[in-house]
Amino acid sequence: MKRVPLALQVLIGVAxxxxxxxxxxxxxxxxxxxxxxxxSIKALRALAVPLVFFAVLDAFVKTRIEGRKFGRLMxxxxxxxxxAMVIGLTLLNVxxxxxxWQGKLEALIAQTHAKAPEAKKADDPEAPGATLxxxxxxxxxxxxxxxxPFVYNNLISVVLMALLMGAAIRRVRSEQEAHGETSIRTVExxxxxxxxxxxxxxxxxxxxxxxxxxxTVAKVVGASGLGxxxxxxxxxxVALSGLAIHSLIYYPAIAWLWGKKSPKNYLGNGADAILxxxxxxxxxxxxxxxxxxxxxxxxxxSSARLAACVGTNLNNDGITxxxxxxxxxxxxxxxNNLSLGAQFQVVLASIMAxxxxxGIPEAGLIVLPLVLSTAGLSAETIAVALPLLIPxxxxxxxxxxxxxxxxxxxxxxxxxAGQETKIADE
Numbered sequence: 001m002k003r004v005p006l007a008l009q010v011l012i013g014v015a016x017x018x019x020x021x022x023x024x025x026x027x028x029x030x031x032x033x034x035x036x037x038x039x040s041i042k043a044l045r046a047l048a049v050p051l052v053f054f055a056v057l058d059a060f061v062k063t064r065i066e067g068r069k070f071g072r073l074m075x076x077x078x079x080x081x082x083x084a085m086v087i088g089l090t091l092l093n094v095x096x097x098x099x100x101w102q103g104k105l106e107a108l109i110a111q112t113h114a115k116a117p118e119a120k121k122a123d124d125p126e127a128p129g130a131t132l133x134x135x136x137x138x139x140x141x142x143x144x145x146x147x148x149p150f151v152y153n154n155l156i157s158v159v160l161m162a163l164l165m166g167a168a169i170r171r172v173r174s175e176q177e178a179h180g181e182t183s184i185r186t187v188e189x190x191x192x193x194x195x196x197x198x199x200x201x202x203x204x205x206x207x208x209x210x211x212x213x214x215x216t217v218a219k220v221v222g223a224s225g226l227g228x229x230x231x232x233x234x235x236x237x238v239a240l241s242g243l244a245i246h247s248l249i250y251y252p253a254i255a256w257l258w259g260k261k262s263p264k265n266y267l268g269n270g271a272d273a274i275l276x277x278x279x280x281x282x283x284x285x286x287x288x289x290x291x292x293x294x295x296x297x298x299x300x301x302s303s304a305r306l307a308a309c310v311g312t313n314l315n316n317d318g319i320t321x322x323x324x325x326x327x328x329x330x331x332x333x334x335x336n337n338l339s340l341g342a343q344f345q346v347v348l349a350s351i352m353a354x355x356x357x358x359g360i361p362e363a364g365l366i367v368l369p370l371v372l373s374t375a376g377l378s379a380e381t382i383a384v385a386l387p388l389l390i391p392x393x394x395x396x397x398x399x400x401x402x403x404x405x406x407x408x409x410x411x412x413x414x415x416x417a418g419q420e421t422k423i424a425d426e
Contacts, residue, residue, distance in 0.1 A: 013214035014391045020214075021221025034219025038383040040212035043205050045369040045379065049153050051202060052353065052367070053162045054195040060166025061188045069415075073306060076414050077315055080407060083250055084321040085347045088242045092325060097238045098332025105333045105385065153370060156345070159352040202366065216387040235329055236392045240399060242321055247403045251410050259413035261297055269296040270409050277405035278398045283315075286405050294409060299416045307412035315407035318400030323350040323368055327375035330385050336376055349374040 004012075024030055092098070142157070143149050149157035169191075173184045252263040259266075267274075273290040277283050283290075287308050294304040307315070327346045331338050338346070353367035372382045 009210035010213055010390055010394065013210035013212075014217050014387075017214040017217025017387075018221050018226065021218040021223075022226060024218070024222055026222045030219045030222035033215035035215075037212035037215030037219070037387075038380070040205060040208045041216075041369060041383050041386060042379060044209070044366060045153065045373070045382070047198065047202055047205060048353075048367050048370050049150055049158055051195075051198045053150075053158050054191060054198055056159060056162035057166050057169070057191045058195040060162075060170060061191055069306060072415060073411065076411050080315070080410065081317050081320055081351055084242075084246045084317040085324060085351070087246050087250070088321050088325045089328070089343060089347070091238060091242050091245075092328045092332070095238075096332055097234050098329040100234050101329075101333035102335055105330070105388075106335070153373060156348055156352055156374075206366075213387050213390055216383065220384065220387060232388070232392050235326075235389060236395065238329065239322055239325055239392075239396050242325055243318060243396075243399045243403050246317060246321060247406050251406050255410055255413050259410070259417045261413050265297055266409070266413070269293055270406065273405050273409065274402050277401040283401050283404035283408060286401075287408075290405060290408055294412050297409075297413065299412050303415040304412045307415055308408045315411055316404055317407045318403030319367075320347075320350040320353070321403070322396060322400055323353060323371040326368060326389060327371050327377075330372060330377060331375045333385075334377070334381070338375065342376070346371065346375050 020033075021030055143154070143161070146161070148154070149161060169184065169187060173188075176182065176184050252266050255261045255266040256263055270290075270293045273286050273293040276286040276289045290308045291304050294308065295301075324347050327350070328338065328343060349371050353371055369379075369382050369386065372385070373379070377385070
């Protein structure tokens with residue numbers, strides 16, 4: 001199955017799991033296959049945290065851009081992803097689609113003998129999910145030791161540590177270059193090597209996902225029958241609605257109002273890049289086409305390259321929107337009414353996860369377990385819920401990539417508009 005795309009492998013795994021579960025039913029075989037499948041999902045979750053850490057450090061080491069331009073790029077990306085999150089939270093909180101799954105997911109977890117959430121260790125402080133106060137949240141995410149965030153899979157703390165360390169490495173490198181020293185290169189080489197090793201490990205684990213899906217789906221169907229997939233359309237509709245509103249309404253409107261590019265120019269001249277992202281399921285693979293489309297729109301080469309080549313590591317609105325919506329959807333399905341503070345933590349985790357895994361194959365699938373755990377779901381619950389979402393993930397994944405490509409183009413347009421404004425003021 002080496003040459004078969006992963007998405008197709010997953011679908012085959014789902015189909016075979018459904019057939020086996022329906023024929024065999026609940027028994028030792030399906031229970032064993034389900035237990036084996038959970039191992040791959042747990043390994044994926046364990047690898048995601050160090051992978052994000054070294055991905056952020058590697059980006060700091062390799063990326064060299066002028067500070068003011070980088071600040072403008074960061075601001076634009078932050079505004080775009082904030083709007084994406086507002087759209088997602090509004091849809092989830094107003095319509096509360098996850099409630100259509102209430103009772104069914106809990107019954108499924110009980111039938112498959114998933115364990116209850118493990119109690120937190122005594123020295124692991126509770127997240128201040130019921131408050132939006134700055135100090136309690138900051139205190140929670142500043143670890144008392146460097147290993148604690150990795151032990152508890154605290155994604156936000158890990159990214160903050162990576163940002164701090166990355167900034168320090170850049171400062172030391174600058175100082176050493178001024179004095180003709182080169183010892184920091186050893187650290188940079190170590191970071192690059194660790195990142196490459198983790199990517200190879202990730203590749204191996206991702207290859208087991210179709211088999212994991214086969215086992216867990218067989219167990220789920222064997223315990224509950226085919227009815228467990230009857231409500232998948234609800235999740236698919238909600239996820240695609242959020243992505244569509246953000247990409248087909250917000251992006252063209254901003255490109256027109258602030259970037260002075262009409263919807264016909266933005267969507268028409270950008271169609272090739274958007275379709276490439278949809279077909280390849282990768283915004284990174286679409287970069288050459290994106291640059292050509294931006295040239296057709298009349299965007300300067302410098303802004304296009306900054307947005308599409310560097311900014312693509314930050315422009316992951318599609319992934320972050322999907323991750324947050326999936327987490328809140330499943331929380332609603334389990335009857336967990338997350339407070340505004342807890343939802344903010346899920347959003348923050350989604351943003352940081354999206355920025356940390358840009359360009360990594362199947363990025364959304366890799367970090368989804370971490371974001372789900374931020375919403376309070378246990379590892380066992382995630383192992384049961386994830387296979388229920390995967391059958392439609394291949395559709396949503398392509399939509400996410402298309403949104404990310406559109407985000408790259410919008411950022412380039414806004415960078416160009418900002419540069420033109422600056423020149424006019426001068």
